Amino acid sequence: MTSQDDSALDLAFLALADPVRRSIIARLSRGPATVNDLAEPFEISKQAVSKHIQVLEQAQLVTRSREAQRRPVHLNPARLEALTAWIDQYRLVREEQFRSLDAVLGSSAGQAAPKAKETK
Amino acid sequence: MTSQDDSALDLAFLALADPVRRSIIARLSRGPATVNDLAEPFEISKQAVSKHIQVLEQAQLVTRSREAQRRPVHLNPARLEALTAWIDQYRLVREEQFRSLDAVLGSSAGQAAPKAKETK
DNA sequence: AGGTTGATAAACAAAAGAGTTGATTACATG
DNA sequence: CATGTAATCAACTCTTTTGTTTATCAACCT
Numbered sequence: 001m002t003s004q005d006d007s008a009l010d011l012a013f014l015a016l017a018d019p020v021r022r023s024i025i026a027r028l029s030r031g032p033a034t035v036n037d038l039a040e041p042f043e044i045s046k047q048a049v050s051k052h053i054q055v056l057e058q059a060q061l062v063t064r065s066r067e068a069q070r071r072p073v074h075l076n077p078a079r080l081e082a083l084t085a086w087i088d089q090y091r092l093v094r095e096e097q098f099r100s101l102d103a104v105l106g107s108s109a110g111q112a113a114p115k116a117k118e119t120k
Numbered sequence: 121m122t123s124q125d126d127s128a129l130d131l132a133f134l135a136l137a138d139p140v141r142r143s144i145i146a147r148l149s150r151g152p153a154t155v156n157d158l159a160e161p162f163e164i165s166k167q168a169v170s171k172h173i174q175v176l177e178q179a180q181l182v183t184r185s186r187e188a189q190r191r192p193v194h195l196n197p198a199r200l201e202a203l204t205a206w207i208d209q210y211r212l213v214r215e216e217q218f219r220s221l222d223a224v225l226g227s228s229a230g231q232a233a234p235k236a237k238e239t240k
Numbered sequence: 241a242g243g244t245t246g247a248t249a250a251a252c253a254a255a256a257g258a259g260t261t262g263a264t265t266a267c268a269t270g
Numbered sequence: 271c272a273t274g275t276a277a278t279c280a281a282c283t284c285t286t287t288t289g290t291t292t293a294t295c296a297a298c299c300t
Contacts, residue, residue: 016207017130025210030213047291051248052288069245070245070297071246071247080211081211084208084211090145090146090195156277
């Protein structure tokens with residue numbers, strides 16, 4: 001189960017690690033679009049954009065429907081939510097720790113707490 | 121300005137697109153750790169882990185301090201927050217659209233709305 | 241049928257990522 | 271000073287990604 005989640009997160013984060021693909025996400029947040037629509041703003045070929053969309057589709061960040069010979073791409077907000085959920089699970093833990101550390105130290109700079117090392 | 125943000129996001133998302141690096145993040149959410157601490161759970165060399173940490177550091181997801189010959193790694197929650205902010209800006213727009221579409225259609229399935237195409 | 245659009249497949253070159261081993265720096269201590 | 275420990279640097283593989291060009295497919299329109 002963990003490894004499946006793992007590879008799903010791999011695909012999703014990797015998909016977002018590209019400015020072209022993030023622009024596609026941004027465009028799709030305003031509504032579905034075809035490959036041609038999406039390719040227009042970029043200086044790369046349609047084929048390249050098509051590949052980018054495949055990456056996003058594999059990451060399940062977008063879905064595709066059929067409409068005559070067009071294949072519109074739709075954003076899948078649920079997958080985006082899964083990513084924020086993953087991030088928040090660590091971000092929030094960390095902030096909670098800072099808060100309690102502040103409480104202990106009386107709101108001074110809590111940074112170089114050496115902590116008991118239990119390594120070998 | 122946009123391109124700077126762009127490459128910063130590139131680095132951050134790319135850094136998270138790897139199970140080892142995500143595990144490192146998870147470990148660091150419970151407190152700082154050294155390269156040796158972080159390398160232990162994995163079957164790869166310390167050099168490899170060191171490289172992973174450099175990737176995370178370049179993405180500003182972690183910072184490092186000095187402590188004798190040790191260089192403890194600390195999580196930087198602020199950068200994680202920047203990522204959720206980026207994602208939410210599109211996720212939430214999209215959900216808002218679904219909500220208003222539901223309002224128009226009277227809470228039926230709002231999916232294949234062709235929409236007026238204003239393409240060239 | 242023939243032609244046009246929209247989108248993909250296949251094959252290839254260039255670049256980047258992830259890991260390895262071997263040598264090197266920096267510090268601590270016997 | 272010599273030794274051990276923490277971490278990095280350098281050089282080298284192996285594999286994956288990205289983009290290009292060329293060719294193909296599938297659906298529509300007269």
